Amino acid sequence: MDYSQFLMMPQEIGLLIVFLLVFIYDTFMPARAQRFLPIFTTILFAIYTAFSFIPCQMGELFGGMMETNPATWVMKCILNIGVFIVFLQAIKWTNEDFVSVRRGEFYELILLTLFGMFLMISSRHFLLFVIGLETASLPIAALTAFEKRHYESHEAAAKYIFTAIFSSAIFMLGISFVYGMSGSLYFNDIANALSLISSKSILLFVAVAFVIAGVGFKLSLVPFHQWTADVYQGAPTAVTSYLSVISKGAAAFAFLIILVQVFGSAYHQVWEWMLYAIIILTITIGNLFAIRQHNLKRFLAFSSISQAGYIMLGVIAASTVGMASMIYYILVYIFSNLAAFGVIAAIERQTGKVTMDDYNGLFKTNPWMAFTMMLAMFSLGGIPPFAGFFSKFFIFVGAASTGSVAIYVLVFIALVNTIISLYYYLLVVKAMFIRQDECAIPYIDSHWTEELGMTISVMGIIAVGIASNVYTFMSQISDSVIHIFHLI
Amino acid sequence: MNLTLLMYLIPSLIMFGCGVYGFLTRKNMIAIMISLELMLNSIDINFVVFNRYLFPGQMEGMFFTLFAIAIAAAETALALAIIINVFRIAKDVDINKINKLKF
Numbered sequence: 001m002d003y004s005q006f007l008m009m010p011q012e013i014g015l016l017i018v019f020l021l022v023f024i025y026d027t028f029m030p031a032r033a034q035r036f037l038p039i040f041t042t043i044l045f046a047i048y049t050a051f052s053f054i055p056c057q058m059g060e061l062f063g064g065m066m067e068t069n070p071a072t073w074v075m076k077c078i079l080n081i082g083v084f085i086v087f088l089q090a091i092k093w094t095n096e097d098f099v100s101v102r103r104g105e106f107y108e109l110i111l112l113t114l115f116g117m118f119l120m121i122s123s124r125h126f127l128l129f130v131i132g133l134e135t136a137s138l139p140i141a142a143l144t145a146f147e148k149r150h151y152e153s154h155e156a157a158a159k160y161i162f163t164a165i166f167s168s169a170i171f172m173l174g175i176s177f178v179y180g181m182s183g184s185l186y187f188n189d190i191a192n193a194l195s196l197i198s199s200k201s202i203l204l205f206v207a208v209a210f211v212i213a214g215v216g217f218k219l220s221l222v223p224f225h226q227w228t229a230d231v232y233q234g235a236p237t238a239v240t241s242y243l244s245v246i247s248k249g250a251a252a253f254a255f256l257i258i259l260v261q262v263f264g265s266a267y268h269q270v271w272e273w274m275l276y277a278i279i280i281l282t283i284t285i286g287n288l289f290a291i292r293q294h295n296l297k298r299f300l301a302f303s304s305i306s307q308a309g310y311i312m313l314g315v316i317a318a319s320t321v322g323m324a325s326m327i328y329y330i331l332v333y334i335f336s337n338l339a340a341f342g343v344i345a346a347i348e349r350q351t352g353k354v355t356m357d358d359y360n361g362l363f364k365t366n367p368w369m370a371f372t373m374m375l376a377m378f379s380l381g382g383i384p385p386f387a388g389f390f391s392k393f394f395i396f397v398g399a400a401s402t403g404s405v406a407i408y409v410l411v412f413i414a415l416v417n418t419i420i421s422l423y424y425y426l427l428v429v430k431a432m433f434i435r436q437d438e439c440a441i442p443y444i445d446s447h448w449t450e451e452l453g454m455t456i457s458v459m460g461i462i463a464v465g466i467a468s469n470v471y472t473f474m475s476q477i478s479d480s481v482i483h484i485f486h487l488i
Numbered sequence: 489m490n491l492t493l494l495m496y497l498i499p500s501l502i503m504f505g506c507g508v509y510g511f512l513t514r515k516n517m518i519a520i521m522i523s524l525e526l527m528l529n530s531i532d533i534n535f536v537v538f539n540r541y542l543f544p545g546q547m548e549g550m551f552f553t554l555f556a557i558a559i560a561a562a563e564t565a566l567a568l569a570i571i572i573n574v575f576r577i578a579k580d581v582d583i584n585k586i587n588k589l590k591f
Contacts, residue, residue, distance in 0.1 A: 127552050134559050138566055145570055154574045155586050161567045162520060166511060168563075169527040172556060173504060176534040183543040185552065230589040 005061045008068050011052045011076045012118050018048050019111040026104030034100075038091040041107045042449075045087055049080040064186060065125040071481045072122045074327060074474070075253050081460075082246045082334040083114055088453035089342045090238035092446075093349055098149060106146065109139040110242060117250035121257075126175050126185040129254070130168070136250065137164045137218060140243060144235040156234025163217060163227040171214020177207035178262075187261050191487055195265040208263055208270050212278070215258070218251040219308050222281040229289075232301035237348055240297060241341035244304045249330040252308070256315045256323060257484065264487025267318055275316045276410060282309030283417045291424045294355050296344055299424070300337070303380060306421060307333055310392065313399040313414060316407070318488045324475040325391070325398035331470075332379065332391035335460030339376035342454040343369050346446045353441060361440035362432040369444065370432040372454050379461045381425035382418055387465035392418060394471060496537040503530035517571045517581040521564065528560040 006013060022041050026034075058068045087107070094103035116135025123129040141164060145157035179185060181203055182193035197204060213224060220228040232240045263271055286306030293299040311333070314326025346369065348354050363370040379388030396411050464470050503526055510523030532553045539549025575581050 127548075127555055130552075130559070131555065134562070138563060141566055141570060145573055148573075151577050152589055154570065154577055155589055157570045158517065158574050158586060159589075161563075161570050162511075162517075162524070165524045165563050165567065166527070168559075169504075169507070169524065169531060172528075172531045173534070175552075176531055176538065179535060179549055179552070180538040180542060183546075185548050234589055 005059075008057050008059050008061050009066070009122075010054075010056045011073070011080075012115065014048050014052060015111060015115050015118065018044050019108060019115070022104070022107050022111065026108065034103075035095065037104055038087075038094045038107070039449075042084070042087045042091060045080075045084055045111075049077075049084050052080050053077055060124070064188065065128050066119075066122050067124045068122050069481045070477045071253075071323065071327070071484075074477050075121055075250070075330075076118055078327070078331050078334065079114065079117060079246055079250060082249070082338065083110065083242070085334075085338045085342075085453045085456055086110070086238060086242050086246070088449050088456070089241070089338070089345055091449040093236070093238055093345065096349075099146070102146070106143065106238075109143050113137075113139045113143075114246070117246065120250055120254040123254075124187045124261075126178075126187075126190075129258070130172060130175070133171070133218070133254075134168060136247065137168070140164075140239070140247065143239045143242075144231060146239060147236050150234075152234040153236065154234075156231045159227050159234075160231045167214050167217030167224065170210050170217075174207045174210025174214060177203055177210070181207070187258075190262050191264060194263065195487065200269065204266060205270055208266060209274060211258065211263075212271065212274055215251060215255045216278065219248060219255065219312075220305050221278050221308060221312065222285050222305065223278070225282070225286070225305050228305055229293075229298045229301040232304075233295055233297045237297065237341060237345040240300075241338055241345070244300065244341070245334045245337045248304065248308060248311075249334060252311045252315070252326065252330065255312075256326065259315060260318055260488065261484050264318070264485070267488050272316060272318075275312060276406065279309050279312045279316060279410060280413055282306065282312065283414055287417050287420045287424070290421070294357065296354050296356060296359070296428070299356070299428075300340060300344075303421070303425070304337065306417065307337075307380070310395055310414065313395050313411070316410070317398045317402055319398070319401060319485060320478040320482055321401045321475070322395075322398040323478040323481075323484075324471070325394040327478070328471050328474045329391040329395050332387040332461070332464055335457045335464065336376050336379035336386075336388055339372050339454055339457035339461060340380070342450060342457060343373045343376070346450045346454075347441060347444060350444050350446075351441055356428060356431050357437075358441060359428065359431045360435040360437035364436075365440050365443050369446070369454075372458055373432060374429050375458055375461055377425040377428050379465075381422045383422075385462075385465060387461050387463075390465050390471070493537060493541040496533065496541075500530045500533040500537065503527075503533070515583055517574070517583060517586075520583070521567055521571070524567075525560065525564065528556065528563075532556055 060067050094106055113136050116132045119132030123132055141157050141161040144160050145153055147153035182190045184190055217224040259271055283306050286302050290299055290302035311329055314322040379386040382388045382392040399407055400411050507523045507527030511520055514520050535549040535553045571581055
């Protein structure tokens with residue numbers, strides 16, 4: 001065996017080293033040193049994140065089962081930044097009394113799920129992909145049940161685990177049909193075999209539908225979105241923020257790779273129209289349900305459903321432009337959502353309040369937090385100078401670049417939905433700035449780590465929007481992996 | 489498509505259908521778990537049958553089945569642990585009683 005190929009996956013190896021060090025620290029260090037475990041993990045992860053930006057040798061590993069290329073490298077770097085912010089915002093929470101006994105598990109499970117997502121992103125073989133998918137989704141059920149005292153946490157975990165198993169069963173059934181048709185599980189071999197099959201084949205149709213359904217559950221696209229709001233509400237806020245950005249971003253990228261690289265020859269006949277219907281449903285229903293939410297975590301759950309619909313616009317474009325805009329969208333979405341969740345987590349940790357009415361008059365008592373939340377909402381809604389506007393703009397351009405009239409209609413529907421979404425994002429801003437309340441939330445003395453996390457997110461929201469070379473860089477990256485799209 | 493292949497594939501798909509039906513109609517969490525196991529096992533049968541009758545020269549489907557069995561075991565263990573936790577805090581595993589989170 002050629003061991004030098006491990007040099008092509010330095011991000012995975014580095015992540016495993018971080019995990020092992022955290023595990024050893026958690027297991028063998030004395031009880032009084034345990035207090036520093038969160039800060040130790042965060043610093044270690046920061047060092048790792050910094051090193052993961054170094055470009056490395058890229059190529060195929062393990063006989064073609066795995067591939068690292070510039071796009072997977074950028075995607076993993078983005079996920080690393082997001083996880084770093086999640087860790088920063090969780091430090092204070094994991095040091096509280098009732099969580100502190102199990103705080104090591106929180107960090108270890110998150111690092112392991114991140115490893116699973118890395119496998120999902122760079123796998124080019126369905127066995128490796130399924131292993132990555134399960135590694136990425138099963139520990140999240142354990143993390144959701146983390147708040148042992150709270151009933152909601154357990155109910156959310158039960159709902160999550162059942163839907164996760166159900167969706168992975170459907171996904172694997174789809175793969176078994178693909179295997180029956182093509183005789184291989186390698187992405188490239190399947191693609192070659194499928195391009196010989198007539199795209200009117202019913203078996204192919206069923207297989208693609210099952211694969212879309214299976215990954216659609218992870219992404220919470222609309223017919224498969226029922227678990228999202230309950231799980232987001234019941235899970236601890238740190239886990240919710242992780243689930244809503246990192247998990248979704250990784251799944252979206254892997255979804256693009258599967259649809260384009262494996263089923264690319266069936267693009268026009270089979271999955272373009274499935275995805276078309278799913279996107280319209282996802283954006284519209286996500287928006288309409290978000291309007292009637294009062295709990296902010298449920299509110300952000302429905303907002304994240306509709307954001308997933310926008311991310312899918314980059315997939316339906318099935319071109320390098322679409323891929324670049326999707327990666328850019330995920331980057332911006334990570335910063336905006338983590339800023340919002342940072343504020344929610346800090347307020348919930350000290351006061352236990354999560355409904356929108358509790359935020360009345362927040363600007364008077366906590367101006368900086370209200371300001372952060374406002375920027376996050378503006379960015380999610382897509383108001384100009386912030387990054388959210390540019391990400392929406394690029395993803396519409398990416399989808400419209402296919403040139404078909406149907407996609408123009410789709411982009412128009414998405415545009416109308418953006419206006420609807422502005423309404424409910426501004427409801428939060430209105431509650432904080434305009435409404436007054438006698439018993440507004442008192443001044444919250446947030447921990448410096450939480451402040452640092454929010455600051456990084458806000459800097460991201462502003463800087464990524466202003467610095468135009470970020471998008472240029474993304475489009476260079478996706479132009480360099482044009483071989484993925486050779487079937488379209 | 490030969491007859492022997494269908495003789496294995498059709499029972500396996502019926503098994504999957506029974507699993508989906510049980511998942512949607514059962515009210516006890518343990519019964520839901522059993523239905524999910526049915527679904528996962530029917531997928532294993534699918535892979536083995538495709539491999540044996542369509543592509544006898546290679547082993548890819550068999551390997552996938554081995555890994556899928558291990559993954560299914562991990563899923564079951566985790567789901568049972570969560571069900572036990574739910575039972576401890578709600579004193580029930582009936583999903584009609586586990587319904588505080590909605591809308």
